[in-house]
Amino acid sequence: MAQKGDLMTARSDIRVLDATIRDGGLVNNFMFSDDFINALYRTNVKAGVDYMEFGYKASKELFDVNKFGKWKFCDEESIREIVGDNNSDMKISVMADVGRCDYKKDIIDKKDSVIDMVRVATYVHQMPAAIEMIEDAKAKGYEVTCNIMAISNAKESDIDQALEMVGQSSADGIYIVDSYGALYPEQIRAIADKYTELGEKYGKYIGMHAHNNQQLAFANTIEALSHGVSLLDATMMSMGRGAGNCAMELLLSFLKNPKYNVFPVLRFLEDYMLPLKETGAVWGYDIPYLLTGRLNQHPSAAIDFCKDNRKDYADFYTDLLDK
Protein backbone atom coordinates (compact mmCIF):
# COMPACT_ATOMS: atom_id res chain seq x y z
CA MET A 1 0.00 0.00 0.00
CA ALA A 2 1.13 3.53 -0.66
CA GLN A 3 1.91 5.67 2.34
CA LYS A 4 -1.13 7.35 3.86
CA GLY A 5 -0.70 10.94 5.05
CA ASP A 6 2.58 12.73 5.73
CA LEU A 7 4.50 14.44 8.52
CA MET A 8 2.96 17.89 7.99
CA THR A 9 -0.78 17.31 7.79
CA ALA A 10 -3.34 15.74 10.13
CA ARG A 11 -5.37 12.72 9.12
CA SER A 12 -8.98 12.93 10.25
CA ASP A 13 -9.30 9.15 10.53
CA ILE A 14 -6.67 8.84 13.28
CA ARG A 15 -7.92 8.08 16.78
CA VAL A 16 -6.01 7.40 20.01
CA LEU A 17 -6.97 4.91 22.70
CA ASP A 18 -5.56 5.17 26.22
CA ALA A 19 -4.94 1.65 27.57
CA THR A 20 -3.16 2.70 30.78
CA ILE A 21 -5.58 1.02 33.19
CA ARG A 22 -6.04 -2.13 31.15
CA ASP A 23 -2.46 -2.96 30.12
CA GLY A 24 -0.95 -1.08 33.09
CA GLY A 25 -3.26 -3.02 35.40
CA LEU A 26 -1.30 -6.14 34.48
CA VAL A 27 1.61 -4.53 36.37
CA ASN A 28 -0.19 -3.80 39.65
CA ASN A 29 -3.18 -6.19 39.55
CA PHE A 30 -5.41 -3.21 38.72
CA MET A 31 -4.89 -1.69 42.17
CA PHE A 32 -5.31 1.95 41.14
CA SER A 33 -6.80 4.52 43.50
CA ASP A 34 -10.07 6.22 42.53
CA ASP A 35 -8.15 9.50 42.58
CA PHE A 36 -5.75 8.14 39.96
CA ILE A 37 -8.55 6.93 37.69
CA ASN A 38 -10.51 10.16 38.09
CA ALA A 39 -7.44 12.23 37.16
CA LEU A 40 -6.64 9.93 34.23
CA TYR A 41 -10.19 10.32 32.90
CA ARG A 42 -10.05 14.11 33.14
CA THR A 43 -6.56 14.13 31.59
CA ASN A 44 -7.60 12.04 28.62
CA VAL A 45 -10.63 14.24 27.96
CA LYS A 46 -8.46 17.38 28.08
CA ALA A 47 -5.75 15.80 25.92
CA GLY A 48 -8.22 14.97 23.16
CA VAL A 49 -7.82 11.21 23.56
CA ASP A 50 -10.59 9.45 21.62
CA TYR A 51 -11.10 6.30 23.69
CA MET A 52 -10.21 5.39 27.25
CA GLU A 53 -10.10 1.73 28.16
CA PHE A 54 -11.14 1.12 31.76
CA GLY A 55 -9.96 -2.46 32.02
CA TYR A 56 -11.11 -6.02 31.51
CA LYS A 57 -14.53 -7.59 31.76
CA ALA A 58 -13.03 -10.62 33.54
CA SER A 59 -15.12 -13.50 34.83
CA LYS A 60 -15.75 -13.41 38.58
CA GLU A 61 -16.12 -17.18 38.40
CA LEU A 62 -12.52 -17.50 37.21
CA PHE A 63 -10.88 -14.63 39.10
CA ASP A 64 -11.13 -13.81 42.80
CA VAL A 65 -12.44 -10.25 43.17
CA ASN A 66 -10.44 -9.91 46.39
CA LYS A 67 -7.15 -10.45 44.60
CA PHE A 68 -7.55 -7.75 41.95
CA GLY A 69 -8.56 -4.13 41.71
CA LYS A 70 -12.04 -3.44 40.36
CA TRP A 71 -10.77 -2.57 36.87
CA LYS A 72 -10.17 -6.22 36.12
CA PHE A 73 -13.95 -6.56 36.17
CA CYS A 74 -15.20 -3.11 35.10
CA ASP A 75 -18.64 -3.28 36.66
CA GLU A 76 -21.01 -0.75 35.16
CA GLU A 77 -21.33 1.08 38.49
CA SER A 78 -17.52 1.25 38.94
CA ILE A 79 -17.17 3.10 35.66
CA ARG A 80 -20.16 5.35 36.35
CA GLU A 81 -18.65 6.36 39.70
CA ILE A 82 -15.83 7.94 37.69
CA VAL A 83 -17.53 9.22 34.56
CA GLY A 84 -21.20 9.64 35.48
CA ASP A 85 -22.95 9.53 32.12
CA ASN A 86 -19.63 10.42 30.44
CA ASN A 87 -20.66 13.80 29.10
CA SER A 88 -17.58 14.11 26.93
CA ASP A 89 -16.51 13.40 23.37
CA MET A 90 -14.33 10.56 24.59
CA LYS A 91 -15.61 7.02 24.25
CA ILE A 92 -15.15 4.29 26.85
CA SER A 93 -13.90 0.83 26.05
CA VAL A 94 -13.38 -2.44 27.89
CA MET A 95 -11.49 -5.55 26.90
CA ALA A 96 -13.05 -9.01 26.94
CA ASP A 97 -10.68 -11.99 26.75
CA VAL A 98 -11.88 -15.10 24.98
CA GLY A 99 -12.40 -17.81 27.60
CA ARG A 100 -12.06 -15.41 30.51
CA CYS A 101 -15.26 -13.39 30.25
CA ASP A 102 -18.88 -14.30 31.07
CA TYR A 103 -19.91 -12.01 28.28
CA LYS A 104 -23.47 -13.22 27.93
CA LYS A 105 -24.17 -12.10 31.49
CA ASP A 106 -21.55 -9.43 32.21
CA ILE A 107 -21.82 -7.41 29.01
CA ILE A 108 -25.23 -5.76 29.19
CA ASP A 109 -27.14 -4.00 26.44
CA LYS A 110 -25.42 -0.85 25.20
CA LYS A 111 -28.57 1.21 25.87
CA ASP A 112 -28.11 0.51 29.60
CA SER A 113 -24.33 0.99 29.62
CA VAL A 114 -21.89 3.90 29.65
CA ILE A 115 -19.42 1.71 27.76
CA ASP A 116 -19.11 2.42 24.01
CA MET A 117 -16.72 -0.20 22.74
CA VAL A 118 -15.88 -3.82 23.50
CA ARG A 119 -12.49 -5.12 22.37
CA VAL A 120 -12.43 -8.88 22.04
CA ALA A 121 -8.92 -10.24 22.69
CA THR A 122 -8.18 -13.62 21.18
CA TYR A 123 -5.43 -15.95 20.10
CA VAL A 124 -5.51 -17.23 16.55
CA HIS A 125 -6.61 -20.69 17.70
CA GLN A 126 -9.66 -19.29 19.51
CA MET A 127 -11.26 -17.55 16.54
CA PRO A 128 -14.67 -19.30 16.61
CA ALA A 129 -15.15 -18.28 20.25
CA ALA A 130 -14.00 -14.76 19.41
CA ILE A 131 -16.49 -14.47 16.57
CA GLU A 132 -19.28 -15.55 18.92
CA MET A 133 -18.29 -12.82 21.40
CA ILE A 134 -18.01 -10.24 18.62
CA GLU A 135 -21.51 -11.01 17.37
CA ASP A 136 -22.91 -10.95 20.91
CA ALA A 137 -21.41 -7.51 21.66
CA LYS A 138 -22.41 -6.17 18.26
CA ALA A 139 -26.01 -7.39 18.72
CA LYS A 140 -26.08 -5.61 22.07
CA GLY A 141 -25.21 -2.36 20.32
CA TYR A 142 -21.49 -1.82 20.90
CA GLU A 143 -18.66 -0.78 18.63
CA VAL A 144 -16.49 -3.91 18.56
CA THR A 145 -12.88 -4.67 17.69
CA CYS A 146 -11.13 -7.99 17.36
CA ASN A 147 -7.61 -7.97 18.84
CA ILE A 148 -5.73 -10.99 17.55
CA MET A 149 -2.84 -11.42 19.98
CA ALA A 150 0.69 -12.82 19.65
CA ILE A 151 0.70 -12.78 15.85
CA SER A 152 4.52 -12.84 15.79
CA ASN A 153 4.18 -16.39 17.03
CA ALA A 154 1.37 -17.57 14.71
CA LYS A 155 1.54 -19.13 11.27
CA GLU A 156 0.86 -16.62 8.51
CA SER A 157 -1.67 -18.97 6.93
CA ASP A 158 -3.55 -19.13 10.24
CA ILE A 159 -3.49 -15.33 10.54
CA ASP A 160 -4.82 -15.05 7.00
CA GLN A 161 -7.69 -17.35 7.84
CA ALA A 162 -8.41 -15.57 11.12
CA LEU A 163 -8.50 -12.25 9.27
CA GLU A 164 -11.00 -13.64 6.78
CA MET A 165 -13.17 -14.80 9.67
CA VAL A 166 -13.11 -11.36 11.33
CA GLY A 167 -13.59 -9.74 7.94
CA GLN A 168 -16.83 -11.61 7.50
CA SER A 169 -17.95 -10.89 11.08
CA SER A 170 -19.75 -7.80 12.39
CA ALA A 171 -16.60 -6.40 14.02
CA ASP A 172 -15.94 -2.71 13.31
CA GLY A 173 -12.17 -2.90 13.64
CA ILE A 174 -9.26 -5.34 13.68
CA TYR A 175 -6.12 -4.86 15.75
CA ILE A 176 -2.51 -5.65 14.98
CA VAL A 177 -1.16 -6.83 18.36
CA ASP A 178 2.58 -7.34 18.88
CA SER A 179 2.18 -9.07 22.26
CA TYR A 180 5.82 -10.11 22.54
CA GLY A 181 7.37 -6.90 21.25
CA ALA A 182 9.08 -9.05 18.66
CA LEU A 183 8.28 -7.27 15.41
CA TYR A 184 10.49 -4.79 13.53
CA PRO A 185 9.16 -1.73 11.64
CA GLU A 186 9.77 -3.46 8.32
CA GLN A 187 7.49 -6.32 9.41
CA ILE A 188 4.89 -3.96 10.86
CA ARG A 189 4.64 -2.14 7.53
CA ALA A 190 4.01 -5.43 5.70
CA ILE A 191 1.47 -6.54 8.32
CA ALA A 192 -0.26 -3.14 8.20
CA ASP A 193 -0.52 -3.47 4.42
CA LYS A 194 -2.11 -6.90 4.78
CA TYR A 195 -4.57 -5.80 7.49
CA THR A 196 -5.57 -2.54 5.80
CA GLU A 197 -6.13 -4.32 2.50
CA LEU A 198 -8.49 -6.72 4.23
CA GLY A 199 -10.03 -3.84 6.18
CA GLU A 200 -10.78 -1.96 2.96
CA LYS A 201 -12.33 -5.07 1.45
CA TYR A 202 -14.67 -5.58 4.41
CA GLY A 203 -15.14 -1.97 5.56
CA LYS A 204 -13.26 -2.25 8.84
CA TYR A 205 -10.66 0.04 10.38
CA ILE A 206 -7.31 -1.28 11.64
CA GLY A 207 -5.76 -0.67 15.07
CA MET A 208 -2.24 -1.03 16.47
CA HIS A 209 -1.20 -2.26 19.91
CA ALA A 210 2.58 -2.36 20.39
CA HIS A 211 4.96 -3.50 23.13
CA ASN A 212 8.28 -1.87 23.87
CA ASN A 213 10.59 -4.86 24.36
CA GLN A 214 13.00 -3.61 21.71
CA GLN A 215 12.28 0.12 22.11
CA LEU A 216 10.12 -0.11 19.02
CA ALA A 217 6.60 0.46 20.39
CA PHE A 218 6.43 4.11 19.30
CA ALA A 219 8.30 3.50 16.03
CA ASN A 220 6.05 0.56 15.13
CA THR A 221 2.94 2.56 16.01
CA ILE A 222 3.81 5.49 13.74
CA GLU A 223 4.98 3.15 10.98
CA ALA A 224 1.65 1.29 11.15
CA LEU A 225 -0.07 4.68 11.08
CA SER A 226 1.79 5.72 7.95
CA HIS A 227 0.58 2.48 6.32
CA GLY A 228 -3.09 3.20 6.91
CA VAL A 229 -3.69 2.00 10.48
CA SER A 230 -5.97 4.48 12.25
CA LEU A 231 -6.73 3.44 15.86
CA LEU A 232 -3.61 3.72 17.99
CA ASP A 233 -3.12 2.36 21.50
CA ALA A 234 -0.89 4.18 23.96
CA THR A 235 -0.42 4.30 27.72
CA MET A 236 0.79 6.95 30.12
CA MET A 237 4.57 6.71 30.50
CA SER A 238 4.19 3.49 28.50
CA MET A 239 2.76 1.63 31.53
CA GLY A 240 1.93 -1.94 30.56
CA ARG A 241 2.95 -5.53 31.01
CA GLY A 242 6.71 -6.09 30.97
CA ALA A 243 8.37 -3.57 28.71
CA GLY A 244 5.15 -1.61 28.43
CA ASN A 245 3.48 -0.02 25.41
CA CYS A 246 3.72 2.97 23.14
CA ALA A 247 4.00 6.04 25.39
CA MET A 248 1.05 8.44 25.19
CA GLU A 249 3.43 11.41 25.57
CA LEU A 250 5.42 10.28 22.52
CA LEU A 251 2.35 9.62 20.42
CA LEU A 252 0.52 12.87 21.22
CA SER A 253 3.76 14.82 20.63
CA PHE A 254 3.96 13.24 17.20
CA LEU A 255 0.35 13.66 16.02
CA LYS A 256 -0.39 16.86 14.14
CA ASN A 257 -4.14 17.15 14.71
CA PRO A 258 -4.59 20.27 16.92
CA LYS A 259 -7.29 18.47 18.89
CA TYR A 260 -4.50 16.56 20.67
CA ASN A 261 -2.77 18.33 23.56
CA VAL A 262 0.21 16.85 25.38
CA PHE A 263 0.23 19.38 28.26
CA PRO A 264 -2.38 17.69 30.46
CA VAL A 265 -0.56 14.41 29.86
CA LEU A 266 2.73 15.93 31.08
CA ARG A 267 0.96 17.17 34.23
CA PHE A 268 -0.52 13.72 34.79
CA LEU A 269 2.92 12.12 34.48
CA GLU A 270 4.31 14.48 37.14
CA ASP A 271 1.35 14.22 39.48
CA TYR A 272 0.34 10.58 39.14
CA MET A 273 2.73 8.38 37.16
CA LEU A 274 5.92 9.32 39.02
CA PRO A 275 4.24 8.73 42.42
CA LEU A 276 2.87 5.42 41.09
CA LYS A 277 6.41 4.36 40.12
CA GLU A 278 7.55 5.27 43.62
CA THR A 279 5.09 2.77 45.09
CA GLY A 280 7.15 0.04 43.44
CA ALA A 281 5.19 -0.61 40.24
CA VAL A 282 7.83 -1.65 37.69
CA TRP A 283 7.48 -1.65 33.92
CA GLY A 284 9.30 -0.41 30.85
CA TYR A 285 12.15 -1.31 28.54
CA ASP A 286 14.90 -3.34 30.16
CA ILE A 287 17.48 -5.89 28.95
CA PRO A 288 15.50 -9.06 29.83
CA TYR A 289 12.50 -7.80 27.82
CA LEU A 290 14.75 -7.10 24.85
CA LEU A 291 15.90 -10.71 25.03
CA THR A 292 12.43 -12.31 25.18
CA GLY A 293 11.27 -9.93 22.46
CA ARG A 294 14.23 -10.80 20.28
CA LEU A 295 13.51 -14.50 20.76
CA ASN A 296 9.79 -14.00 20.12
CA GLN A 297 8.83 -15.38 23.52
CA HIS A 298 6.17 -14.40 26.05
CA PRO A 299 7.68 -11.87 28.51
CA SER A 300 6.78 -13.94 31.59
CA ALA A 301 10.35 -15.19 32.17
CA ALA A 302 11.63 -11.61 31.91
CA ILE A 303 8.97 -10.37 34.32
CA ASP A 304 10.07 -13.01 36.86
CA PHE A 305 13.74 -12.10 36.29
CA CYS A 306 12.98 -8.44 37.05
CA LYS A 307 10.83 -9.28 40.07
CA ASP A 308 13.68 -11.36 41.48
CA ASN A 309 15.95 -8.34 40.98
CA ARG A 310 18.36 -10.48 38.96
CA LYS A 311 20.97 -8.82 36.77
CA ASP A 312 22.73 -11.83 35.24
CA TYR A 313 21.61 -11.00 31.72
CA ALA A 314 23.94 -13.40 29.91
CA ASP A 315 22.88 -16.42 31.99
CA PHE A 316 19.24 -15.44 31.51
CA TYR A 317 19.77 -15.34 27.75
CA THR A 318 21.38 -18.79 27.83
CA ASP A 319 18.34 -20.10 29.71
CA LEU A 320 15.96 -18.53 27.18
CA LEU A 321 17.82 -20.13 24.29
CA ASP A 322 17.15 -23.54 25.84
CA LYS A 323 13.38 -22.96 25.88
Added chain:
Amino acid sequence: MAQKGDLMTARSDIRVLDATIRDGGLVNNFMFSDDFINALYRTNVKAGVDYMEFGYKASKELFDVNKFGKWKFCDEESIREIVGDNNSDMKISVMADVGRCDYKKDIIDKKDSVIDMVRVATYVHQMPAAIEMIEDAKAKGYEVTCNIMAISNAKESDIDQALEMVGQSSADGIYIVDSYGALYPEQIRAIADKYTELGEKYGKYIGMHAHNNQQLAFANTIEALSHGVSLLDATMMSMGRGAGNCAMELLLSFLKNPKYNVFPVLRFLEDYMLPLKETGAVWGYDIPYLLTGRLNQHPSAAIDFCKDNRKDYADFYTDLLDK
Protein backbone atom coordinates in the same frame (compact mmCIF):
# COMPACT_ATOMS: atom_id res chain seq x y z
CA MET B 1 16.30 3.71 -3.31
CA ALA B 2 15.03 0.17 -3.12
CA GLN B 3 15.43 -1.63 0.17
CA LYS B 4 18.84 -3.19 0.64
CA GLY B 5 18.95 -6.62 2.27
CA ASP B 6 16.19 -8.26 4.28
CA LEU B 7 15.46 -9.63 7.73
CA MET B 8 16.77 -13.14 7.04
CA THR B 9 20.17 -12.65 5.44
CA ALA B 10 23.38 -10.91 6.50
CA ARG B 11 24.82 -8.04 4.51
CA SER B 12 28.60 -8.21 4.25
CA ASP B 13 28.93 -4.41 3.98
CA ILE B 14 27.48 -3.79 7.47
CA ARG B 15 29.92 -2.68 10.16
CA VAL B 16 29.32 -1.65 13.77
CA LEU B 17 31.15 1.11 15.64
CA ASP B 18 31.15 1.24 19.44
CA ALA B 19 30.99 4.90 20.55
CA THR B 20 30.54 4.22 24.27
CA ILE B 21 33.63 6.09 25.43
CA ARG B 22 33.22 9.01 23.06
CA ASP B 23 29.50 9.80 23.35
CA GLY B 24 29.24 8.27 26.83
CA GLY B 25 32.20 10.40 27.90
CA LEU B 26 29.97 13.44 27.46
CA VAL B 27 27.99 12.09 30.44
CA ASN B 28 30.90 11.69 32.88
CA ASN B 29 33.59 13.99 31.47
CA PHE B 30 35.43 10.90 30.18
CA MET B 31 36.21 9.75 33.72
CA PHE B 32 36.33 6.02 32.99
CA SER B 33 38.61 3.68 34.89
CA ASP B 34 41.33 1.84 32.97
CA ASP B 35 39.65 -1.38 34.06
CA PHE B 36 36.41 -0.27 32.38
CA ILE B 37 38.18 0.65 29.14
CA ASN B 38 40.20 -2.57 29.12
CA ALA B 39 37.07 -4.65 29.59
CA LEU B 40 35.20 -2.66 26.95
CA TYR B 41 38.00 -3.27 24.45
CA ARG B 42 38.03 -7.00 25.13
CA THR B 43 34.23 -7.13 24.99
CA ASN B 44 34.07 -5.37 21.63
CA VAL B 45 36.68 -7.70 20.14
CA LYS B 46 34.77 -10.76 21.37
CA ALA B 47 31.42 -9.36 20.21
CA GLY B 48 32.69 -8.88 16.66
CA VAL B 49 32.39 -5.08 16.78
CA ASP B 50 34.23 -3.60 13.79
CA TYR B 51 35.39 -0.24 15.19
CA MET B 52 35.85 1.04 18.71
CA GLU B 53 36.01 4.78 19.21
CA PHE B 54 38.28 5.75 22.09
CA GLY B 55 37.21 9.36 22.39
CA TYR B 56 38.01 12.84 21.12
CA LYS B 57 41.25 14.35 19.93
CA ALA B 58 40.45 17.58 21.81
CA SER B 59 42.82 20.53 21.92
CA LYS B 60 44.78 20.83 25.16
CA GLU B 61 44.98 24.55 24.47
CA LEU B 62 41.20 24.82 24.66
CA PHE B 63 40.43 22.19 27.32
CA ASP B 64 42.03 21.75 30.74
CA VAL B 65 43.47 18.25 30.96
CA ASN B 66 42.81 18.28 34.71
CA LYS B 67 39.07 18.69 34.21
CA PHE B 68 38.52 15.72 31.90
CA GLY B 69 39.44 12.08 31.68
CA LYS B 70 42.18 11.16 29.23
CA TRP B 71 39.75 9.97 26.56
CA LYS B 72 38.83 13.52 25.71
CA PHE B 73 42.36 13.78 24.33
CA CYS B 74 43.20 10.22 23.24
CA ASP B 75 46.97 10.50 23.39
CA GLU B 76 48.67 7.78 21.40
CA GLU B 77 50.21 6.31 24.56
CA SER B 78 46.85 6.26 26.39
CA ILE B 79 45.36 4.07 23.69
CA ARG B 80 48.44 1.86 23.46
CA GLU B 81 48.29 1.22 27.21
CA ILE B 82 44.97 -0.50 26.55
CA VAL B 83 45.41 -2.12 23.17
CA GLY B 84 49.18 -2.52 22.73
CA ASP B 85 49.56 -2.78 18.97
CA ASN B 86 45.88 -3.80 18.73
CA ASN B 87 46.42 -7.31 17.46
CA SER B 88 42.77 -7.79 16.64
CA ASP B 89 40.46 -7.45 13.66
CA MET B 90 38.82 -4.44 15.28
CA LYS B 91 39.80 -0.99 14.14
CA ILE B 92 40.28 1.99 16.40
CA SER B 93 38.75 5.39 15.76
CA VAL B 94 38.88 8.84 17.32
CA MET B 95 36.68 11.86 16.76
CA ALA B 96 38.10 15.28 15.87
CA ASP B 97 35.74 18.26 16.24
CA VAL B 98 36.16 21.16 13.84
CA GLY B 99 37.54 24.11 15.79
CA ARG B 100 38.34 22.05 18.87
CA CYS B 101 41.25 19.95 17.66
CA ASP B 102 44.90 20.86 17.00
CA TYR B 103 44.90 18.27 14.27
CA LYS B 104 48.05 19.36 12.50
CA LYS B 105 50.03 18.63 15.66
CA ASP B 106 47.91 16.10 17.57
CA ILE B 107 47.04 13.74 14.73
CA ILE B 108 50.30 12.04 13.81
CA ASP B 109 51.12 9.98 10.74
CA LYS B 110 49.13 6.75 10.57
CA LYS B 111 52.34 4.73 10.25
CA ASP B 112 53.26 5.81 13.80
CA SER B 113 49.77 5.40 15.25
CA VAL B 114 47.57 2.56 16.47
CA ILE B 115 44.53 4.60 15.40
CA ASP B 116 42.89 3.49 12.14
CA MET B 117 40.14 6.00 11.56
CA VAL B 118 39.56 9.70 12.18
CA ARG B 119 35.97 10.92 12.26
CA VAL B 120 35.71 14.64 11.59
CA ALA B 121 32.65 16.14 13.33
CA THR B 122 31.35 19.35 11.85
CA TYR B 123 28.33 21.59 11.62
CA VAL B 124 27.09 22.49 8.16
CA HIS B 125 28.45 26.03 8.46
CA GLN B 126 31.99 24.77 9.16
CA MET B 127 32.43 22.70 6.02
CA PRO B 128 35.58 24.39 4.63
CA ALA B 129 37.38 23.75 7.92
CA ALA B 130 36.08 20.18 7.95
CA ILE B 131 37.37 19.55 4.44
CA GLU B 132 40.80 20.82 5.48
CA MET B 133 40.85 18.39 8.41
CA ILE B 134 39.63 15.53 6.23
CA GLU B 135 42.40 16.11 3.70
CA ASP B 136 44.99 16.39 6.47
CA ALA B 137 43.96 13.07 8.07
CA LYS B 138 43.67 11.37 4.70
CA ALA B 139 47.14 12.57 3.67
CA LYS B 140 48.49 11.14 6.93
CA GLY B 141 47.09 7.74 5.97
CA TYR B 142 43.85 7.33 7.94
CA GLU B 143 40.41 6.13 6.99
CA VAL B 144 38.31 9.26 7.39
CA THR B 145 34.62 10.00 7.84
CA CYS B 146 32.81 13.30 7.83
CA ASN B 147 30.08 13.49 10.49
CA ILE B 148 27.78 16.40 9.67
CA MET B 149 25.97 17.14 12.92
CA ALA B 150 22.54 18.56 13.77
CA ILE B 151 21.15 18.11 10.27
CA SER B 152 17.57 18.26 11.61
CA ASN B 153 18.28 21.92 12.26
CA ALA B 154 19.99 22.77 8.96
CA LYS B 155 18.55 23.97 5.68
CA GLU B 156 18.22 21.17 3.14
CA SER B 157 19.94 23.29 0.50
CA ASP B 158 22.91 23.76 2.86
CA ILE B 159 23.04 20.02 3.55
CA ASP B 160 22.97 19.34 -0.19
CA GLN B 161 25.92 21.66 -0.71
CA ALA B 162 27.81 20.22 2.27
CA LEU B 163 27.29 16.72 0.85
CA GLU B 164 28.67 17.80 -2.51
CA MET B 165 31.74 19.21 -0.75
CA VAL B 166 32.36 15.97 1.16
CA GLY B 167 31.58 13.99 -1.97
CA GLN B 168 34.41 15.74 -3.77
CA SER B 169 36.78 15.38 -0.78
CA SER B 170 39.00 12.42 0.08
CA ALA B 171 36.68 11.25 2.90
CA ASP B 172 35.89 7.53 2.88
CA GLY B 173 32.50 7.83 4.53
CA ILE B 174 29.76 10.30 5.39
CA TYR B 175 27.59 10.11 8.51
CA ILE B 176 23.95 10.88 9.04
CA VAL B 177 23.92 12.44 12.53
CA ASP B 178 20.62 13.06 14.33
CA SER B 179 22.19 15.13 17.13
CA TYR B 180 18.88 16.28 18.61
CA GLY B 181 17.03 12.96 18.33
CA ALA B 182 14.44 14.88 16.32
CA LEU B 183 14.04 12.73 13.23
CA TYR B 184 11.35 10.12 12.56
CA PRO B 185 11.94 6.85 10.65
CA GLU B 186 10.12 8.25 7.62
CA GLN B 187 12.59 11.15 7.49
CA ILE B 188 15.57 8.90 8.12
CA ARG B 189 14.63 6.74 5.13
CA ALA B 190 14.48 9.81 2.88
CA ILE B 191 17.78 11.14 4.25
CA ALA B 192 19.41 7.72 3.86
CA ASP B 193 18.26 7.65 0.23
CA LYS B 194 19.81 11.06 -0.37
CA TYR B 195 23.11 10.20 1.35
CA THR B 196 23.48 6.77 -0.24
CA GLU B 197 22.76 8.18 -3.69
CA LEU B 198 25.55 10.70 -3.20
CA GLY B 199 27.75 8.01 -1.67
CA GLU B 200 27.31 5.80 -4.72
CA LYS B 201 28.15 8.69 -7.00
CA TYR B 202 31.39 9.48 -5.18
CA GLY B 203 32.33 6.00 -3.93
CA LYS B 204 31.77 6.65 -0.22
CA TYR B 205 29.96 4.59 2.38
CA ILE B 206 27.28 6.09 4.65
CA GLY B 207 27.11 5.87 8.45
CA MET B 208 24.34 6.44 11.01
CA HIS B 209 24.61 8.05 14.43
CA ALA B 210 21.27 8.27 16.25
CA HIS B 211 20.05 9.74 19.53
CA ASN B 212 17.26 8.26 21.61
CA ASN B 213 15.22 11.32 22.59
CA GLN B 214 12.03 9.86 21.15
CA GLN B 215 12.92 6.17 21.65
CA LEU B 216 13.80 6.03 17.97
CA ALA B 217 17.59 5.54 18.02
CA PHE B 218 17.42 1.80 17.32
CA ALA B 219 14.47 2.10 14.94
CA ASN B 220 16.17 4.88 12.98
CA THR B 221 19.43 2.92 12.86
CA ILE B 222 17.84 -0.21 11.38
CA GLU B 223 15.69 1.86 9.01
CA ALA B 224 18.82 3.65 7.74
CA LEU B 225 20.45 0.24 7.41
CA SER B 226 17.59 -1.07 5.30
CA HIS B 227 18.06 1.95 3.02
CA GLY B 228 21.71 1.23 2.29
CA VAL B 229 23.55 2.78 5.25
CA SER B 230 26.38 0.46 6.31
CA LEU B 231 28.39 1.86 9.25
CA LEU B 232 26.27 1.85 12.40
CA ASP B 233 27.08 3.59 15.68
CA ALA B 234 25.95 2.06 18.96
CA THR B 235 26.89 2.34 22.63
CA MET B 236 26.71 -0.01 25.57
CA MET B 237 23.32 0.34 27.29
CA SER B 238 22.86 3.34 24.95
CA MET B 239 25.28 5.47 27.03
CA GLY B 240 25.62 8.90 25.46
CA ARG B 241 24.76 12.54 25.87
CA GLY B 242 21.24 13.16 27.15
CA ALA B 243 18.91 10.46 25.93
CA GLY B 244 21.85 8.40 24.70
CA ASN B 245 22.33 6.48 21.47
CA CYS B 246 21.33 3.27 19.77
CA ALA B 247 21.97 0.47 22.28
CA MET B 248 24.67 -2.01 21.28
CA GLU B 249 22.66 -4.87 22.80
CA LEU B 250 19.66 -4.01 20.59
CA LEU B 251 21.74 -3.64 17.45
CA LEU B 252 23.79 -6.83 17.87
CA SER B 253 20.62 -8.76 18.70
CA PHE B 254 19.14 -7.54 15.44
CA LEU B 255 22.06 -8.15 13.08
CA LYS B 256 22.12 -11.53 11.40
CA ASN B 257 25.83 -11.84 10.59
CA PRO B 258 27.12 -14.70 12.77
CA LYS B 259 30.32 -12.77 13.41
CA TYR B 260 28.35 -10.64 15.90
CA ASN B 261 27.85 -12.06 19.38
CA VAL B 262 25.71 -10.35 21.99
CA PHE B 263 26.79 -12.56 24.92
CA PRO B 264 30.00 -10.70 25.83
CA VAL B 265 28.01 -7.47 25.61
CA LEU B 266 25.43 -8.79 28.10
CA ARG B 267 28.25 -9.74 30.49
CA PHE B 268 29.77 -6.27 30.10
CA LEU B 269 26.43 -4.65 30.91
CA GLU B 270 26.16 -6.69 34.12
CA ASP B 271 29.76 -6.25 35.18
CA TYR B 272 30.50 -2.68 34.12
CA MET B 273 27.51 -0.65 32.93
CA LEU B 274 25.23 -1.31 35.92
CA PRO B 275 28.02 -0.41 38.38
CA LEU B 276 28.76 2.71 36.30
CA LYS B 277 25.10 3.74 36.60
CA GLU B 278 25.32 3.22 40.34
CA THR B 279 28.11 5.81 40.54
CA GLY B 280 25.53 8.40 39.48
CA ALA B 281 26.16 8.66 35.74
CA VAL B 282 22.76 9.48 34.24
CA TRP B 283 21.68 9.05 30.64
CA GLY B 284 18.89 7.55 28.59
CA TYR B 285 15.37 8.26 27.41
CA ASP B 286 13.37 10.51 29.70
CA ILE B 287 10.48 12.96 29.25
CA PRO B 288 12.59 16.17 28.99
CA TYR B 289 14.66 14.65 26.17
CA LEU B 290 11.49 13.69 24.34
CA LEU B 291 10.42 17.33 24.55
CA THR B 292 13.68 18.86 23.25
CA GLY B 293 13.80 16.19 20.55
CA ARG B 294 10.21 16.89 19.53
CA LEU B 295 11.00 20.60 19.32
CA ASN B 296 14.24 19.96 17.42
CA GLN B 297 16.36 21.66 20.07
CA HIS B 298 19.78 20.90 21.54
CA PRO B 299 19.33 18.66 24.63
CA SER B 300 21.26 21.03 26.93
CA ALA B 301 18.13 22.40 28.65
CA ALA B 302 16.91 18.85 29.25
CA ILE B 303 20.29 17.80 30.63
CA ASP B 304 20.16 20.72 33.11
CA PHE B 305 16.55 19.83 34.00
CA CYS B 306 17.59 16.26 34.83
CA LYS B 307 20.70 17.37 36.75
CA ASP B 308 18.52 19.65 38.87
CA ASN B 309 16.28 16.64 39.55
CA ARG B 310 13.26 18.60 38.35
CA LYS B 311 10.06 16.77 37.45
CA ASP B 312 7.80 19.65 36.38
CA TYR B 313 7.56 18.43 32.79
CA ALA B 314 4.68 20.68 31.73
CA ASP B 315 6.37 23.88 32.94
CA PHE B 316 9.60 22.79 31.27
CA TYR B 317 7.72 22.29 28.01
CA THR B 318 6.21 25.78 28.30
CA ASP B 319 9.70 27.21 28.78
CA LEU B 320 11.00 25.33 25.73
CA LEU B 321 8.18 26.64 23.58
CA ASP B 322 9.29 30.19 24.42
CA LYS B 323 12.82 29.54 23.15
